[in-house]
Amino acid sequence: MRTLLLATTLLAASGSAFAADDASDAAEVIEDTGITEITVTSTKRSTRIQKTPMAISAVTAETLEKTGAMTMQDYVKFVPSLKVSDDGPGRGRVSLRGIQGTGEALVGVFYDETPITGSVGVSSDAGGRNPDTTASDVERIEVLRGPQGTLFGGSTMGGAVRMIMKKPRQVYEGSFSAGYQTTDGGGDSYNYNVMANVPLIEDKLAARVVLYERDQGGYLDNVFLGKEDYNTSNVKGGRILLRYNATDALTIDAGFYTQKTDAVGNNTWFPGIGEYQTDNKLILPYTEDTKIYSLTANWDLGNYTLTGNTSYFRANSVYAADDTNYVASYRTxxxxxxxxxxxxxxxxxxxxxxxxxxxxYYPAAIYYPDEVRNWTNELRLSSNFEGNFNFTVGAYYEDRNQDTVGSDVLGDLETGLLLEPIKYIYYRYVVDELKQKALFGEMTYDFTDKLKLTLGGRYFEYEKMVGGETVIPWDLIGANLRPYYERNTKEDGTIFKANLSYDVNSDIMVYGNVSEGFRPGGVNQTFGLPDALIPYGSDSLTNYEAGFKTMWFNRSLVLNGAVYLVQWDNMQVSGRTPNGAFSFISNAGKAEVKGFELEGTYVPAQGVTINANYSYNDAQLTEDQINDYVTSAGRKGDRITFIPKHKAAISGNYQFPLTGAYEGFLRADVNYVGPSFSTLNPNDTYAMKNPAYTLVNLRGGVVNDAGDWEASLYINNLLNDVAIVRLTNSSTTPLGGSATSAMPRTVGVSLTKRFN
Structure with a gap:
């Protein structure tokens, strides 16, 4: 009853799919209500979001700008079921619809056509080490909920997040924005964004250049080292996009993206010591340097469109974690x-x-330098027939390589710094190679103007190789000297999708969907595992879904929703060796998610927009995890870790005239996340309940009638809630566990100037 009452109260859900008077070229204003419907491309062709029979949200450029959202942690509240378990820079695990676990990513993240690849590391957990993404000068962010394997492949079992960039145009335009903020009990922060769009050859070639930087002041205190606000970070980057209109039918887009992250410390603190306090013995660096090169061609052949894309992704990173307490656990x-x-x-x-x-060996730090290189290629053909039949078919190839160092190094107990030059306690080198090939396609048949059937499928095959050697052993933890070795695994298979939609009238559509998803398996390179546990297989799921998309009250209210059942088989799960030194991946058990989502937008009066969303996910095991090596193996009925049953958000935006050529705006956002648990087994020694939290943000400002400049003042976390987003425990963690949380109350100002 409480769930139904909350869903009703929220009216609709995340109006992120819509905006009020958005200036996007890919937008259509619905009559004169002020609601703008967005055109999306997540079916590999352009469709209006209200006529796309799938659970998809589009966070618009206007929403991002009005809320100051730049990272996924900023805009996650606008999308039902979307969650990020954040352990600090470069360590966010993305989940949708309660599908969360170790291994390859369960939600694919894309810059346009390019997948953003996480680091496999030494524990084969690419889904837990994703590069930070920045939403600067984007057209929109499309979030596809449910399996997207037929069109987007492996690692989209739970869904996909697509960041669609603004493309070069044949106009001169630019913008500059800057912001400053201060955090309660913490340091100061700043950010800036610069964009310039320049035609280079009339009607042929244009360039768009974007530069940005965000410098984050710290808000955690290290009581052992006596350092305040020590968890600082700096992210700077940019991109150059070129669009060449070779002919009226052929368009070529080229892009270069770069981003560098430098962080000191991490965002983890210990509630048993005090709010926002830690006694880590070492200050831990995190660096990340990402480069992306992409080339996309779209050729309009009349009845067909041929699209080709090739992308090269490279990321160098250094990750460190305090291992001092683990070493101290051997003092018995x-x-x-x-x-x-x-x-x-x-x-x-x-x-x-x-x-x-x-x-x-005291103090010590885990120290993981690595490099990821990923080359992806896709060629697809889409039909543009006037009749009742259309299709998309394509081929995909991916070649991913990674070099990783798994090591422990010594630190200085007085300064908290790692010794320079690096003093290795032990050193292990790991290579990881993944090659994937696929053929995919979808076809849609219109039985009538109202009834449509879409069928899709994908054939995939992959090969995985892991090799490595241990050149500096550490007998204390059982890391013995080991010559170079290689292990291989491979697999192939098919997945399927069927979707039936019906337009009740011009304002109401209902649909049913059955879709399958998968993600690749791999090879463990962990010491002391039995041969049978060295390879692990792919896992898969099937999503059964019924949804609706509707508009009401002369289209001033847009309300969309879906109810679903997800069945997850052969789950990839995490285990640890008996001494706790090394982790690995295995397959054990099944899970099921029962849930529903609501999202929508309401414009009750001119200048007033209300957005809201709500999701309910009951994610639990349906089979015992039988595996002697899996840590804290779950049992039937245990809840999936870090997945709240309830997640909701509501926001209101009021735009009003001021004197002269100025308008004012006021905005409020309220975001609620329910409780969850850190382990499958609630009776586990280290089980922690992640508490519920509510965050309230306020923003107000002034914009001129021409819309070329804007000034705003904002308060994030108005109530100064200690919003713990991830709470874990272990044998080496202080009493009360280890927490990461949203920032304390933060007050800031921002200025934007646009040039045309």
Whole structure:
């Protein structure tokens, strides 16, 4: 009853799919209501969002600008079921509809046609180490909920997030925006964005250049090192896009993207010590340098459109984590006895010598430098027939390579810095190669003007190779000297999609959808695993969904929703070796998600827009996880970790005239995330309940009638809620667990100037 009451109260859901008077070229104003319907391209062809029979949200450029959203953590509230479990820069795990787990990404993230690839690392967990993305000068962000495997391939089992960039145009235009903010109990931050669009050859060639930087002040205090506001970060980047209109029928887009992240410390703190406080012994660096090169051609052949894309993605990163508490856990008589193979006794010289040995590795940090290189290619043909039949068919090829160093290094207990030059305790080199090939297609048949059937499929095959060697052993944790080795696995298969939609009238559409998704398996390179656990297979899911898209009250209210059942088979799950030193991936158990989503926009009066969204996800195991090596194996009925049952948001925007050629605006956003759990088994020793939280943001400002400049003042986290987004625990974590959270109350100003 409470769920139904909340859903009714929220009217609709995330009006992110719509905007009030958006200036986008790919937008259509619905009569004179002020609501603008967006055209999306997530079916690999242009369709109006209200006529696209799938659960899709489009966060518009106007919404991003009005809220100051630049990262996925900023705009996640606008989309039902979308969640990011954030452990700091470069460590966000994206989930949709309760589908979350270790391994390859479960939600694909794209810049236009280019997939953004996470680092596999030494634990094969690419989904947990995604490069940070920046929403600067974007047309819109499309979020597709549910499996997207037929058109977008593996690693879109839960859905896809597509960032559609603004393309070069044959006009001179530019913009500059800057912002400054201060955080309660923390440091100051700033950001800027610059854009310039320039025609280079009349009616033929244009360029669009974007530069940005955001410098984040810290808000965590390290009580051990005596450093305040130490978790700072700086992200700077940009892109150059070229559009060449070779002929009236052929358009070629080329792009170069670059972004560099430098972070000091991380965003983790220990509630048992105090709010926003940590006693980490080391200050941990995180750096990331990403480059993307892309080339896309669209050729209009009359009844067909041929599209080709090739993209090259490269990311170099260095990730570090404090391993000091883990090393300290070896300072026990039991550990001494296990290590030496004899009975140790406290107070003896033997035990003292053992402690001296352990202390020689104190303090220590996990240190993972790596490089990811990913080359993706797609060629597809779409029909443009006037009749009742259309199709899209294509071929896909991906070649991903990664070099990773898995190591522990020594630090300085007085300064908290890693020793320079790097002093390795142990050193392991890992190579990871993944090659994927696929043929895919969808076809749509219109039985009548109202009834349409879409069928889709994908044939895939992949090969995975993992190799490596240990050149500096560490006997304390069982990391023995190991010569170079390679392990291989491969798999192929098919997935299917069927969608039936019916237009009740011009304002109401209903649809039913059955779709399958998959993600690749792989090979573990963990010490001491039985041969049977070295490879792990792909997992897959089937999504059964019924939805509706509607407009009401002379189209001043747009209300969309879906109810779904997701069945997840052969789950990839995380395990750890008995000494806790190494993690790996295995297959165990099944899960099921039952849920529904609502989203919409309401314009009750001129200048007033209300957006809201709500999602309910009951995600739980339907089968015991039977595997002796899986840590805290779940049992039937256990809830999927870090997935709240309830997630909701509501916002209101009021635009009003001021004196002269000026308008004012006021905006409020309220975001609620329900409780979740850190382990599958609620009775596990280290189980933590992630508390519910509510965040309130306010923003107000002035814009001139021409729309070429704007000034605003904002307050994020108005109530200064300690909003913990991820809470975990382990044998080496202080009492109360380890938390990451939203920033405390933050007050800021921003200025924007546009040039035409």
């Amino acid at each position: 008589v039991a550990r001494c006895s296990a290590f030496l193979g004899v009975t140790c006794v406290d107070g003896t010289q033997q035990y003292a010598d053992y402690l001296d040995y352990v202390n020689s």
